Amino acid sequence: MEFVTYEQEGFVGIVTINRPKALNALNSKVLEEIDEVFSNVNLEETRALILTGAGEKSFVAGADIGEMSTLTKEQGEAFGKKGNDVFRKIETFPIPVIAAVNGFALGGGCEISMSCDIRICSENAVFGQPEVGLGITPGFGGTQRLARIVGVGKAKEMIYAATNIKADEAYRIGLVNAVYPQTELMEMAKKLANKISKNAPIAVRACKKAINEGLDVDMDKAIVIEEKAFGSCFESEDQREGMNAFLEKRKVEGFKNR
Structure with missing residues (x-):
């Protein structure tokens, strides 16, 4: 370069x-x-x-x-x-x-x-x-x-x-x-x-995608984009770790990006 x-x-x-x-x-x-x-x-x-x-x-x-x-x-x-x-x-x-x-x-x-x-x-x-x-x-x-x-x-x-x-x-x-x-x-x-x-990378990426795509459509379509982004996070290890840490009153041990 x-x-x-x-x-x-x-x-x-x-x-x-x-x-x-x-x-x-x-x-x-x-x-x-x-x-x-x-x-x-x-x-x-x-x-x-x-x-x-x-x-x-x-x-x-x-x-x-x-x-x-x-x-x-x-x-x-x-x-x-x-x-x-x-x-x-x-x-x-x-x-x-x-x-x-x-x-x-x-x-x-x-x-x-x-x-x-x-x-x-x-x-x-x-x-x-x-x-x-x-x-x-x-x-x-x-x-x-x-x-x-x-x-x-x-x-x-x-x-x-x-x-x-x-x-x-x-x-x-x-x-x-x-x-x-x-x-x-x-x-x-x-x-x-x-x-x-330090936050869950999969969730951060999903937020960026949802914001960008949602701004280009009307609200009824935008909230569907968010629903799908929200749902997709529940397939991740990071979601389980994040919520378990909260329920167990401990700090997240480190999000794995998976």
Whole structure:
């Protein structure tokens, strides 16, 4: 891998976009490497992922303008699909993904953070979809996920006016779950990932699947999705251990992911 690194710390995997001289901008190569890294995560050993950017200035400053500047209509659509396919893979990845946003998250950077389950950021983080100032629309899901996360009105304001927002505003509108000093960001991301990892992995995965799929359908269909997820957990050893530990007033000895 030239631009993406992966580390394993216990049950937590850390994916780092490592192109700091370009503020971790996304070109075709970076997208391909992100896709490859996610394809190779060992889901038997990994219960949560953290996605971040190298350096202290930028999470992901956006898609690579140099690469995009000469695209034709067909090539632009293909580049949008390439990014969307990777980001959708993150969004539907079986285990939770936490975005640790350490600086600029603009354009494709904001979009990749929104494909993660949870976003936390450093105090110097800046979010935005500045594409209309370049004569284009967001192309990696920005017009769709931002409205779903912060509401239609605020999303339209940010996108139409190419308005960037700082960390405190991102927290206020619900784009991020928490804001931390730069020096504490990864520590807090790992703390959250480890907290997730201590719970029953099969149940956590089922929750992610139920939430994601349920949001795309009406409530009558959504509760059926939940019922099936709920029922599926009763085939697991972890369910038996979790409930027995509760009834026996003891701590869970350790969920086995089976």
